[in-house]
Amino acid sequence: MPAQINRQFQLAKRPVGVPDRDTFSYVEVPLGEPGPGQILVKNQYLSLDPAMRGWMNDARSYVPPVGIGQVMRALGVGQVIASQNPQFAVGDTVNGALGVQDYFLGEPAGFYKVDPKRAPLPLYLSALGMTGMTAYFGLLDVGQPKAGETVVVSAAAGAVGSVVGQIARIKGCRVVGIAGGAEKCRYLKEELGFDGAIDYKNEDVQAALKRECPKGVDVFFDNVGGDILDAVLTRLAPKARIVICGAISQYNNKEAVRGPANYLSLLVNRARMEGMVVIDYTSRFPEGIRDMSGWLAEGKLKSKEDVAEGLENFPEALLKLFSGENFGKLVLKI
Numbered sequence: 151m152p153a154q155i156n157r158q159f160q161l162a163k164r165p166v167g168v169p170d171r172d173t174f175s176y177v178e179v180p181l182g183e184p185g186p187g188q189i190l191v192k193n194q195y196l197s198l199d200p201a202m203r204g205w206m207n208d209a210r211s212y213v214p215p216v217g218i219g220q221v222m223r224a225l226g227v228g229q230v231i232a233s234q235n236p237q238f239a240v241g242d243t244v245n246g247a248l249g250v251q252d253y254f255l256g257e258p259a260g261f262y263k264v265d266p267k268r269a270p271l272p273l274y275l276s277a278l279g280m281t282g283m284t285a286y287f288g289l290l291d292v293g294q295p296k297a298g299e300t301v302v303v304s305a306a307a308g309a310v311g312s313v314v315g316q317i318a319r320i321k322g323c324r325v326v327g328i329a330g331g332a333e334k335c336r337y338l339k340e341e342l343g344f345d346g347a348i349d350y351k352n353e354d355v356q357a358a359l360k361r362e363c364p365k366g367v368d369v370f371f372d373n374v375g376g377d378i379l380d381a382v383l384t385r386l387a388p389k390a391r392i393v394i395c396g397a398i399s400q401y402n403n404k405e406a407v408r409g410p411a412n413y414l415s416l417l418v419n420r421a422r423m424e425g426m427v428v429i430d431y432t433s434r435f436p437e438g439i440r441d442m443s444g445w446l447a448e449g450k451l452k453s454k455e456d457v458a459e460g461l462e463n464f465p466e467a468l469l470k471l472f473s474g475e476n477f478g479k480l481v482l483k484i
C-alpha cells in the first residue's frame with residue numbers, strides 16, 4: 151500500500167505587509183504513525199484567525215512565533231484516527247492547535263474533546279470555541295457592562311464582534327456596532343437586534359457616533375484600532391472601559407503600529423483601557439460554554455460561520471479577514 155500523504159502549508163518567510171501565497175510553502179510529506187503519548191488526527195475544520203498574521207512575525211507575543219519551515223499554526227477540530235495517548239481514543243473529536251495540514255501528528259498539548267452530536271463542528275470554532283470565549287470574557291470580565299449602558303463594538307459583524315454585541319444586548323445594554331458596508335450593518339440591526347450600526351466605509355465615524363451614542367460610550371470593545379479607536383476615544387462617557395481585544399487595521403502595517411492620538415480622553419473621563427488575551431481564561435471556559443450554549447438553545451444568540459473549502463485554498467481564504475470579505479466566523483473545511 152502506498153504511504154499516505156499529508157499536505158501542509160509551512161511558513162516560508164516572514165511577510166512584510168499583507169501575506170500572500172509566497173509567504174507559505176505547500177509541501178506533501180509522508181504520514182507517520184503516533185509514538186508514545188502522541189495522537190494522529192484527521193483535520194476537519196481549521197479556524198482562520200487574524201492572530202495568525204501576528205504569529206508570522208518574529209516578535210515577542212503571548213505565544214512564540216511560528217518558525218520558518220514549521221507548519222503554520224491554526225486551531226481546528228478533527229477526528230482521532232490513531233492514538234498512543236490514554237486520554238484520547240480513536241473516534242474522539244478533538245479541538246486543538248492542529249496546524250494548516252490534512253493530519254495532525256504529535257502530542258495533544260492543550261487539546262480537548264468535543265461532542266459532534268451536540269453541535270455542528272464549526273460551532274466549536276466560533277461561539278463555543280476560542281472566538282466565543284474571547285467575546286464572553288473580554289466583554290464581561292474586562293468591559294464589565296451594566297444594564298442601560300452604551301456598548302460600542304468594532305468589526306461588529308465579525309466572529310468576535312457579533313457575539314460581543316449580542317451578549318451586551320442579553321445583559322440589557324444599548325449596543326452600537328461599527329462594520330464595513332451596508333449589508334453588514336443591516337444584518338447587525340435587523341438580524342442580531344443591535345440598536346445602531348455605523349458603516350465606517352461609507353460614513354464619518356465621529357459624526358455617526360454622536361448620532362448613535364448621545365450619552366457617550368460606556369464600553370468600547372475594540373477589534374480594529376487605528377482611526378476607529380481614535381474616533382471612539384472622543385465620545386467616551388465618564389468611567390468608560392475600553393477592551394483592547396485586537397487591532398486588525400494595524401496587523402499588516404509596514405510601518406510602526408499607530409497608537410491612539412486621543413488617549414488624553416482617558417484622563418478627562420477617568421476611563422481605562424485594558425488588553426485581554428483569551429488563553430488567560432482557559433480554566434474558566436466551562437463557565438463561558440455553559441452560558442453560551444444556553445443562549446444558543448434559547449435563540450438569544452446567533453452564530454454565523456463562513457465556510458471556505460479546501461486546504462489548497464488556505465492562503466487566499468486567510469486574506470478574506472483583512473479585506474472584510476468574511477461574513478461571520480471564517481473556517482476552512484478540509
Ligand SMILES: NC(=O)c1ccc[n+]([C@@H]2O[C@H](COP(=O)([O-])OP(=O)(O)OC[C@H]3O[C@@H](n4cnc5c(N)ncnc54)[C@H](OP(=O)(O)O)[C@@H]3O)[C@@H](O)[C@H]2O)c1
Binds near residue numbers: 280374474
Ligand atoms: N485578544 C484575544 O485573545 C483575541 C482572540 C480572538 C480574536 N482577537 C481579535 O479579535 C478581532 C476580530 O477577530 P475575528 O476572528 O472575530 O475576525 P472577524 O471580525 O471575523 O474578521 C475580521 C474583520 O475585521 C474587519 N477589518 C479588517 N481589516 C480592517 C480595517 N483595516 N479596518 C477596520 N476593520 C477591518 C473586517 O470587517 P469589516 O467588513 O467590518 O471591515 C473583517 O471581517 C481581531 O482583531 C483579532 O485579532 C483577539
